[in-house]
Amino acid sequence: AQKITQTQPGMFVQEKEAVTLDCTYDTSDPSYGLFWYKQPSSGEMIFLIYQGSYDQQNATEGRYSLNFQKARKSANLVISASQLGDSAMYFCASQGNNDMRFGAGTRLTVKP
């Protein structure tokens, strides 16, 4: 079984600054993938970034990077140069042998 914990229900960041959204996971699967999704108020889940459990380097996708610390079982999302359009819910997820489990999400608000 897998469990995802996102301890920040809400976060605020000033436009153009960087922000880190926390995620810890617990899984018994030997191989797994870690994902971050963005959900704006429209409801669609938008894929942002992926990190494999055996990847040696942290994943990056444009302004998004994933700070993967396997020993600590953490997979924090870093958004650089925040934009007003980044305001949304952000979900961390872990996918193992059977299914994908999501955290409860963090609501990010970018202030102008």
Place this chain on the structure above:
Amino acid sequence: EAEVAQSPRYKITEKSQAVAFWCDPISGHATLYWYRQILGQGPELLVQFQDESVVDDSQLPKDRFSAERLKGVDSTLKIQPAELGDSAMYLCASSPNRAHTDTQYFGPGTRLTVL
């Protein structure tokens, strides 16, 4: 860019009525998922298909929910009868296969309100 299609986007129904949701995955994706997302929570898996076969429906309330993917392409999720507690967002996702490395791509969702 290929997308997952869902319809309808919004559905309002009265309790005890039947409702159905449709999903068309990205072409070539063998695995299709239906999730339910209650307001303020993360999505929870209801059912997972590999081609036309159900591989996981352990969280599907089978007394009132059913799902099918007859030809291994598009899929329908049905609720009969709907209850007040079924009000939620229903999300469909697809991935190339079931590998833990495969990204799931989501459709726009169907927001269901049961009155």
